[in-house]
Amino acid sequence: xxxxxxxxxxxxxxxxxxxxxxxxxxxxxxxxxxxxxxxxxxxxxxxxxxxxxxxxxxxxxxxxxxxxxxxxxxxxxxxxxxxxxxxxxxxxxxxxxxxxxxxxxxxxxxxxxxxxxxxxxxxxxxxxxxxxxxxxxxxxxxxxxxxxxxxxxxxxxxxxxxxxxxxxxxxxxxxxxxxxxxxxxxxxxxxxxxxxxxxxxxxxxxxxxxxxxxxxxxxxxxxxxxxxxxxxxxxxxxxxxxxxxxxxxxxxxxxxxxxxxxxxxxxxxxxxxxxxxxxxxxxxxxxxxxxxxxxxxxxxxxxxxxxxxxxxxxxxxxxxxxxxxx
Amino acid sequence: xxxxxxxxxxxxxxxxxxxxxxxxxxxxxxxxxxxxxxxxxxxxxxxxxxxxxxxxxxxxxxxxxxxxxxxxxxxxxxxxxxxxxxxxxxxxxxxxxxxxxxxxxxxxxxxxxxxxxxxxxxxxxxxxxxxxxxxxxxxxxxxxxxxxxxxxxxxxxxxxxxxxxxxxxxxxxxxxxxxxxxxxxxxxxxxxxxxxxxxxxxxxxxxxxxxxxxxxxxxxxxxxxxxxxxxxxxxxxxxxxxxxxxxxxxxxxxxxxxxxxxxxxxxxxxxxxxxxxxxxxxxxxxxxxxxxxxxxxxxxxxxxxxxxxxxxxxxxxxxxxxxxxx
Numbered sequence: 110x111x112x113x114x115x116x117x118x119x120x121x122x123x124x125x126x127x128x129x130x131x132x133x134x135x136x137x138x139x140x141x142x143x144x145x146x147x148x149x150x151x152x153x154x155x156x157x158x159x160x161x162x163x164x165x166x167x168x169x170x171x172x173x174x175x176x177x178x179x180x181x182x183x184x185x186x187x188x189x190x191x192x193x194x195x196x197x198x199x200x201x202x203x204x205x206x207x208x209x210x211x212x213x214x215x216x217x218x219x220x221x222x223x224x225x226x227x228x229x230x231x232x233x234x235x236x237x238x239x240x241x242x243x244x245x246x247x248x249x250x251x252x253x254x255x256x257x258x259x260x261x262x263x264x265x266x267x268x269x270x271x272x273x274x275x276x277x278x279x280x281x282x283x284x285x286x287x288x289x290x291x292x293x294x295x296x297x298x299x300x301x302x303x304x305x306x307x308x309x310x311x312x313x314x315x316x317x318x319x320x321x322x323x324x325x326x327x328x329x330x331x332x333x334x335x336x337x338x339x340x341x342x343x344x345x346x347x348x349x350x351x352x353x354x355x356x357x358x359x360x361x362x363x364x365x366x367x368x369x370x371x372x373x374x375x376x377x378x379x380x381x382x383x384x385x386x387x388x389x390x391x392x393x394x395x396x397x398x399x400x401x402x403x404x405x406x407x408x409x410x411x412x413x414x415x416x417x418x419x420x421x422x423x424x425x426x427x428x429x430x431x432x433x434x435x
Numbered sequence: 436x437x438x439x440x441x442x443x444x445x446x447x448x449x450x451x452x453x454x455x456x457x458x459x460x461x462x463x464x465x466x467x468x469x470x471x472x473x474x475x476x477x478x479x480x481x482x483x484x485x486x487x488x489x490x491x492x493x494x495x496x497x498x499x500x501x502x503x504x505x506x507x508x509x510x511x512x513x514x515x516x517x518x519x520x521x522x523x524x525x526x527x528x529x530x531x532x533x534x535x536x537x538x539x540x541x542x543x544x545x546x547x548x549x550x551x552x553x554x555x556x557x558x559x560x561x562x563x564x565x566x567x568x569x570x571x572x573x574x575x576x577x578x579x580x581x582x583x584x585x586x587x588x589x590x591x592x593x594x595x596x597x598x599x600x601x602x603x604x605x606x607x608x609x610x611x612x613x614x615x616x617x618x619x620x621x622x623x624x625x626x627x628x629x630x631x632x633x634x635x636x637x638x639x640x641x642x643x644x645x646x647x648x649x650x651x652x653x654x655x656x657x658x659x660x661x662x663x664x665x666x667x668x669x670x671x672x673x674x675x676x677x678x679x680x681x682x683x684x685x686x687x688x689x690x691x692x693x694x695x696x697x698x699x700x701x702x703x704x705x706x707x708x709x710x711x712x713x714x715x716x717x718x719x720x721x722x723x724x725x726x727x728x729x730x731x732x733x734x735x736x737x738x739x740x741x742x743x744x745x746x747x748x749x750x751x752x753x754x755x756x757x758x759x760x761x
Contacts, residue, residue: 199599237675238675241573247567247574247575248573248575249573249574249575249576250575250576250591251594251675251676252591252594252595253598253675255595255599258591258592258594258595261591262588262591262592265576265578265584265587265588265591266584266588268577268578268584269578269581269584272579273525273581349563349564349577349579350577
């Protein structure tokens with residue numbers, strides 16, 4: 110099984126590669142991987158399969174053709190201008206998120222006899238207010254951000270290219286992934302990770318929304334398990350509908366802070382500073398707070414149990430179980 | 436009020452222009468119209484306002500810029516590769532239906548201080564099987580044709596450009612428009628008009644589906660009234676959701692044939708020949724059979740009463756009330 114990962118230097122890309130190294134792809138061995146990102150995606154660890162690394166802009170003419178020339182069996186497309194940046198830079202968001210992906214699909218289409226599995230990281234940002242309290246699998250996409258529009262447009266392309274037999278595609282509408290390790294990015298939902306991660310490192314974090322805001326989140330580990338599962342599952346039951354709402358945990362910001370306080374103490378939780386931001390509140394507040402992801406569950410996608418478990422996993426995996434001194 | 440009509444040589448474009456000539460635009464006088472199509476859209480009748488005609492490909496570089504240079508107040512975007520052709524010619528469908536429309540929106544966006552009303556003729560083809568028996572305003576778009584995908588993608592763009600303040604857009608998901616006068620086109624639903632129109636002209640028509648197939652249709656007159664109403668209604672109540680399911684009549688093919696028989700006699704109805712077609716059956720059969728278009732009705736869109744009235748209007752308007760001799 111040959112793999113291509115677009116967005117391989119990102120948090121999910123790196124964790125996916127680690128998983129492939131230790132577990133293969135749902136039992137199947139990985140024969141080799143091509144990694145691509147705007148920055149050098151060279152992995153830190155040694156890997157049990159050959160890896161080829163490319164840094165550059167995948168949306169420029171010719172780039173996609175080069176990336177699929179080796180006919181990878183599975184393509185993980187995780188590359189994206191994130192929500193905050195796509196809102197701030199209108200043209201760049203469409204160029205990278207829409208046109209870049211379309212160029213990739215076209216590069217695949219024109220290769221005769223080639224029909225790879227394409228796993229696309231979509232997002233709950235394809236939805237927008239007003240949403241019902243519980244969003245089911247038949248609810249309309251009405252994004253409240255340019256990022257969400259670009260994701261929804263790619264979902265439509267992916268379904269059409271799958272229906273026409275050019276690819277075998279799946280779009281996973283990932284919950285907000287939290288707690289993310291590493292540095293903050295320009296995602297409008299990035300604060301959800303920051304308010305856990307920074308205090309756990311003894312640093313101040315900014316909370317731009319009300320504590321009552323309810324969000325739908327998944328741990329990095331769960332998100333990576335979704336990607337891996339999507340790479341090998343039988344797509345026949347999906348028919349023409351290739352987009353899936355992924356399982357998650359529905360939790361308020363206040364409940365997350367309470368969980369941090371319970372686990373790491375008052376001093377750590379006290380490092381969260383309130384600074385309301387209208388754009389973040391509008392866009393993140395427009396995303397669904399809770400899903401009934403029946404199709405995904407029937408297809409075997411399994412999510413996190415609750416937020417406490419997500420927080421515990423972060424502390425174990427990223428901090429080696431160490432908390433700041435009280 | 437300055438008007439631009441893309442697709443002005445088409446059936447809806449011509450009927451819209453006639454309506455503008457006699458009624459203005461919902462009471463407001465029309466100061467002038469720019470007409471565009473791939474063939475010369477010059478109107479047959481004299482008009483009470485100046486008209487400028489352009490023939491060409493609106494999707495080629497520079498074309499859209501030229502069309503909006505005069506800053507029309509209202510743009511009716513009716514131009515499209517139809518469903519059958521978009522399915523047969525993959526690249527051309529995306530080029531015209533998606534890229535051409537995007538070029539139009541971009542040409543508008545870069546003009547400072549310009550924010551026209553854009554009325555886009557979308558279609559019930561944005562939906563696909565399985566659909567509930569009654570489709571409400573919150574049901575997801577899952578097209579079963581490339582044409583439907585292109586319409587759905589444009590709807591997303593239109594909503595984003597509206598949200599960002601570049602246009603004030605509305606996408607009308609038109610029912611299948613029937614009975615269409617004139618010659619057959621490459622729309623997969625074209626048979627619905629043919630099985631009425633051709634027999635009424637003493638000609639044989641081909642029925643490619645089962646009589647039990649139920650469809651959602653609107654008369655040309657109703658469709659044109661939707662376009663005109665959309666050009667001037669207050670868009671504030673729409674918020675970010677700029678796509679509307681239009682009213683229609685839910686009727687089976689068999690009921691339509693029975694109405695033809697009742698109105699024009701057995702000999703006319705007997706000119707319909709059965710010749711099942713799998714593609715037409717699959718795609719047209721995947722479209723919703725019935726809508727609950729609550730938002731559109733609240734916004735004042737009014738549809739046809741029943742199929743008999745649609746057929747009567749066709750015979751009156753297009754045939755001067757004349758039926759073939761029995």
